Amino acid sequence: MSDYNFxxxxxxxxxxxxxxxLKGLAIPGYQVPFASREMPMPYGWGTGGVQxxxxxxxxxxxxxxxxxxxxxxxxxxxxxKFFERTAGVETTEDTASASVIQTRHRIPEAxxxxxxxxxxxxxxxxxxxxxxxxxxxxxxxxxxEDYGLMHVKLYEDxxxxxxxxxxxxxxxxxxGRYVMDPxxxxxxxxxxxxxxxxxxxxxxxxxxRIYALPPYTQVVSLDFQDFPFExxxxxxxxxxxxxxxxxxxxxxxxxxxxxxxxxxxxDYCRARRAAGHVGAQGKTEDAA
Amino acid sequence: xxxxxxxxxxxxxxxEAARAFRAAMQAMARPGTIHEVAGAEPPAPLSRAAGVLILxxxxxxxxxxxxxxxxxxxxxxxxxFHAGAPLVGxxxxxxxxxxxxxxxxxxxxxxxxxxxxDRSATLIVEQPDLRAEGATLTGPGIRDTSRLSxxxxxxxxxxxxxxxxxxxxxxCAANRLAALPRSTQVEG
Numbered sequence: 001m002s003d004y005n006f007x008x009x010x011x012x013x014x015x016x017x018x019x020x021x022l023k024g025l026a027i028p029g030y031q032v033p034f035a036s037r038e039m040p041m042p043y044g045w046g047t048g049g050v051q052x053x054x055x056x057x058x059x060x061x062x063x064x065x066x067x068x069x070x071x072x073x074x075x076x077x078x079x080x081k082f083f084e085r086t087a088g089v090e091t092t093e094d095t096a097s098a099s100v101i102q103t104r105h106r107i108p109e110a111x112x113x114x115x116x117x118x119x120x121x122x123x124x125x126x127x128x129x130x131x132x133x134x135x136x137x138x139x140x141x142x143x144x145e146d147y148g149l150m151h152v153k154l155y156e157d158x159x160x161x162x163x164x165x166x167x168x169x170x171x172x173x174x175x176g177r178y179v180m181d182p183x184x185x186x187x188x189x190x191x192x193x194x195x196x197x198x199x200x201x202x203x204x205x206x207x208x209r210i211y212a213l214p215p216y217t218q219v220v221s222l223d224f225q226d227f228p229f230e231x232x233x234x235x236x237x238x239x240x241x242x243x244x245x246x247x248x249x250x251x252x253x254x255x256x257x258x259x260x261x262x263x264x265x266x267d268y269c270r271a272r273r274a275a276g277h278v279g280a281q282g283k284t285e286d287a288a
Numbered sequence: 289x290x291x292x293x294x295x296x297x298x299x300x301x302x303x304e305a306a307r308a309f310r311a312a313m314q315a316m317a318r319p320g321t322i323h324e325v326a327g328a329e330p331p332a333p334l335s336r337a338a339g340v341l342i343l344x345x346x347x348x349x350x351x352x353x354x355x356x357x358x359x360x361x362x363x364x365x366x367x368x369f370h371a372g373a374p375l376v377g378x379x380x381x382x383x384x385x386x387x388x389x390x391x392x393x394x395x396x397x398x399x400x401x402x403x404x405x406d407r408s409a410t411l412i413v414e415q416p417d418l419r420a421e422g423a424t425l426t427g428p429g430i431r432d433t434s435r436l437s438x439x440x441x442x443x444x445x446x447x448x449x450x451x452x453x454x455x456x457x458x459x460c461a462a463n464r465l466a467a468l469p470r471s472t473q474v475e476g
Contacts, residue, residue: 006302014302015347018309019382022345023406025316026456026469028428032406056313058306143402175428175471177452197431199317214317214429214471 007054008086013037017055017210021201024212029174030142031125031209039205046079046104047205049121053102056117056201057083062090064098069106069247069264076104095267105168107189109246109268112198114215120183122204125211127171127181147179150222158227167232172219179222180211187221188233188247194219236261241272242279293365296329298343308344315458315467320425320434322418322466331362337460338385338412339366345410346373346383353381356390358414385412388439394447397455405452408470413439418461427472436466444474 005011013035020034039047057063063083067075071093079102080091092098095108102119112118124130128138131149141147150171157165170187174180182193183202193200193213200213213219223229234248239260246268248261260281263269273282298304304327311323330339346352352373354363363385367373378384378396391411400408415437422437423444436459438444447454447470454470468474 006306011301011305012347012349014305014309015345016349018313019345019350020406021313022316022410022456023408025313025429026471027405027452028471030405030452033404056310058310059303060307139403199313212317216431217428 004086006059006087007057007083008039009037009051009054013051014055017051020210021052021055021212024201024210025199025214027178028213028217029178029180029211031204031211034208034210036205036208040082041078043206044123045075046102046121048203048207048210049102049104049119049205050079050082050203051205052201052203052210053079053083053100053119054087056119057087057089057100059087059089061099062092062097064092064095064101064267065103066101066106066108066265066267067104068249069108069268070266072266093267094271095265105184105186106247106264107185107192109243109263109265110271111192112196114197116198118196118198118200120185120200120202122181122183122202122207122209124169125181125202125204125207125209127169127179142178145177147173147222150179151224154222154224158224164223164227164229170229171222173222174213175218176220180219182219186233186247187229188231190219190221190229191231234261237279238263238269238272239279239281241269241277241282243269243272243277292331293362293369296331296339296366297370298327301343305344308340312341312344312458312465312467315465316429316456316469318429318434319427319468319472320420320430320436320466322420322436322464324463325465326463331366333357333360333414334363334366334385335414335460336463337465338414338458340463341412341458341460341465342367342371342373342383342385346371348372348374350382351376351380353378353384353409355384355386358386358390381409383410383412385414387414394443394455399447399450399453399455402453405454408453409455411455411457413457413459415439415459415461418459418464418466424475425468425472426475429469430472436468438468438474441474441476444468444472448473 067073221229325340328339397409
């Protein structure tokens with residue numbers, strides 16, 4: 001197959017990561033420190049997710065990698081090729097037939113099943129980090145369940161903008177205990193985390209943290225009674241497939257203010273178009 | 289050292305450990321579910337599932353405590369040769385291995401600290417059998433309820449009551465395993 005050990009990492013490293021994953025699953029939402037390794041890609045390109053995937057993959061798995069919902073962007077393509085080469089696993093772009101999905105900043109639109117594992121790439125795992133720079137302090141705050149500062153931050157959003165302006169990496173509380181950073185997914189995706197049938201694993205390589213959500217875990221987005229959480233998205237249907245229920249990217253198409261909205265989840269959009277759904281600009285696009 | 293000690297490890301460690309970990313991860317993520325594992329042929333009284341867990345999770349960085357009848361020359365030599373894990377006392381261990389009775393008293397095992405609840409022990413409990421009946425389980429990883437034949441209820445209730453502190457447990461019988469993390473609520 002290749003000159004690499006299966007899935008690139010040496011066995012002792014994988015055991016260390018696997019132990020951290022198990023602790024993470026036992027304490028949902030708690031950030032487990034782990035000895036992150038240098039990977040053959042720079043920090044910020046998913047080294048945490050790649051290490052978690054490497055420790056999770058078996059030869060029988062079929063891997064899908066998405067970057068902001070897309071299968072065909074640089075990050076997704078290179079990570080897919082990395083595991084094709086070092087683990088010899090099959091890869092796919094089809095959400096339903098993947099057994100392990102590594103993601104950067106999105107959750108697929110199609111509901112995931114019990115047979116799947118979702119691995120998130122996480123840049124800053126500590127939700128309190130931008131409010132309190134000291135790790136010693138944030139660790140104490142988690143130990144004491146002292147999350148008042150986070151509510152102050154959301155309150156200041158409302159005082160300044162009239163609404164909670166946080167649009168991505170929107171903080172959540174897991175099973176009523178740990179406040180967790182869901183990684184920079186749009187807050188549109190937050191409700192999908194709660195009660196998901198698949199296992200969710202989070203890896204932050206540079207920050208050396210792993211955390212996890214077992215299936216069917218209660219995940220609540222923080223909010224106020226008078227300013228409830230709202231999973232927002234662009235108020236338009238997809239211009240290619242007409243989907244009204246999917247998260248949209250805004251694409252500038254010319255230098256005269258022209259724009260279109262398209263599904264961020266490319267596989268979801270492709271599957272809908274294959275099933276005959278057509279958006280406002282879909283026909284011309286297909287004919288071109 | 290007897291030649292038998294050298295046998296019974298993974299034939300293809302990267303692949304067999306990967307498959308074993310997936311089963312162990314599914315077990316920990318879905319408390320009460322029972323999974324089959326393969327690849328290890330450890331000496332008695334170690335079950336095959338417990339042997340697989342040792343090979344998959346233990347190495348020179350993890351202290352292993354052997355309780356009761358498991359603290360015998362064959363098991364000590366097998367773990368030392370195949371995993372290289374130091375054998376330590378109950379208070380210092382990362383993994384404790386034995387029957388439920390032999391592991392008592394449980395307050396010897398580390399339960400982590402408020403700031404580092406992950407610095408806690410994992411118990412590997414040898415059972416005569418594992419069945420999806422008995423105590424009722426609820427909590428993260430369980431959609432409605434789940435059932436598992438636990439050796440008792442009180443100890444697990446006390447353990448989950450101090451969440452996020454606590455130990456986690458694997459239950460092994462022959463080539464099957466199940467898990468009960470500290471987050472699971474147990475009802476008699």
